[in-house]
Amino acid sequence: xxxxxxxxLIQGFPGRSICHGGLGWSTVTLIRGEGRTILxxxxxxGMRKPLERRLKELSVDPSDVSDVxxxxxHYDHIVNFTLFPKAKIWIGQTExxxxxxxxxxxxxxxxxxxxxxxxxxxxxxVSSGQEFIPGMVAHAVPGHTPxxxxxxxxxxxxxxxxxxxxxxxxxELLSKKVIDTDDAEESARSIELIWAFWTQRPxxxxxxxxxxxxxxxxxxxxCHLGERAAGIRVWFTENIEHSDVIDLTKI
Numbered sequence: 706x707x708x709x710x711x712x713x714l715i716q717g718f719p720g721r722s723i724c725h726g727g728l729g730w731s732t733v734t735l736i737r738g739e740g741r742t743i744l745x746x747x748x749x750x751g752m753r754k755p756l757e758r759r760l761k762e763l764s765v766d767p768s769d770v771s772d773v774x775x776x777x778x779h780y781d782h783i784v785n786f787t788l789f790p791k792a793k794i795w796i797g798q799t800e801x802x803x804x805x806x807x808x809x810x811x812x813x814x815x816x817x818x819x820x821x822x823x824x825x826x827x828x829x830x831v832s833s834g835q836e837f838i839p840g841m842v843a844h845a846v847p848g849h850t851p852x853x854x855x856x857x858x859x860x861x862x863x864x865x866x867x868x869x870x871x872x873x874x875x876x877e878l879l880s881k882k883v884i885d886t887d888d889a890e891e892s893a894r895s896i897e898l899i900w901a902f903w904t905q906r907p908x909x910x911x912x913x914x915x916x917x918x919x920x921x922x923x924x925x926x927x928c929h930l931g932e933r934a935a936g937i938r939v940w941f942t943e944n945i946e947h948s949d950v951i952d953l954t955k956i
Contacts, residue, residue: 707840708861709738714759715752717915718935719874720953727813729781730935731914734867735763736858739839743772744792745856745867746914747785756785772838776869776914777853778804778822780815787821794822795837798830799845800852846871846899848892849883855899863908871895874916875927 717732729749733756736743742765748756760767770789775796776782786794805823809816822828831837831854833845846855849870856867870885871892872878878899883892903909903921910930911919917929935953 707739707859709736709840709858711736711858711860711865711912712763713912713918714744714763715748715755716917716931716934717873717913718933718953719876719915720935727781731781731870732912732916734912735760735765741771741838742769743774743838744770744789745774745912746776746782746869747773747788749781749784753785753788756788774838774841774856774867775800776856776867776871777850778815778819779813779850779870780818781813782869782914783822784815784818786818792827794825794828795831796822796828797843797845797852797854798832799847800850800854801828801830803851844898844902846895848886848888848890848895849873850887853895855895855902857902863906863910864902866899866902866909866911868899868911868913870914872899872911873914875913875919875929878911878913878919878927 712735714735715733718730721727731746731748733748734745736745767789768791770792773786773789773792773794778800804814804819807814831843833843836842840859842857844855846853853869853871855871858865877883881893881896886892903911917931917933919927919929922928933954937951938948939951940948
């Protein structure tokens with residue numbers, strides 16, 4: 706039986722800027738056990754300082770990280786892999802093949818980082834159905850990207866599902882529709898698979914790419930665990946000593 710300590714370092718947020726595109730506020734999770742220190746997705750540039758702070762709070766040095774596991778190749782999930790020099794980098798074989806074949810485009814794929822992944826000796830590719838870390842199995846959930854993977858961690862009495870952007874938030878799980886998908890029909894099938902794994906054992910948890918951790922209530926409905934925290938500090942006056950905070954947790 707495998708037992709891991711699982712801590713969400715950066716809380717994903719289900720939102721998008723109206724004028725400036727994606728916020729890139731994706732979930733970053735720390736998984737410790739079986740002699741490993743694992744990061745599942747590593748976020749975008751903007752979360753480097755919060756990520757550094759959270760790792761320090763948990764007494765984890767970047768050189769301690771043994772494995773970086775990537776759900777897919779979009780910028781808000783992969784670019785910080787460069788900060789963990791001793792880690793193996795795990796990414797789906799299908800995703801890697803697709804990503805490195807893409808020309809530069811107006812999309813979330815960070816071309817130069819993908820090139821670095823493609824030539825790095827630290828990268829290990831994963832196939833659907835493979836248990837590549839003790840207790841953690843990859844499953845294909847295409848749609849958002851062609852090679853997106855779901856990771857299911859057997860953590861003893863329950864499983865923890867890491868869905869990345871195959872199901873970014875509670876709304877996508879309930880509607881079975883994915884915002885920003887390469888293939889809507891594949892995304893719908895992938896969410897059906899996610900639900901099948903989620904309902905397999907009582908107490909299973911789901912950690913999505915852009916939302917709070919969720920469990921299923923007594924009626925089988927997704928409910929959030931914890932409190933959402935998100936806001937923006939703005940300087941709209943002529944005095945830089947004064948700023949205002951806009952709370953993004955309220956509708």
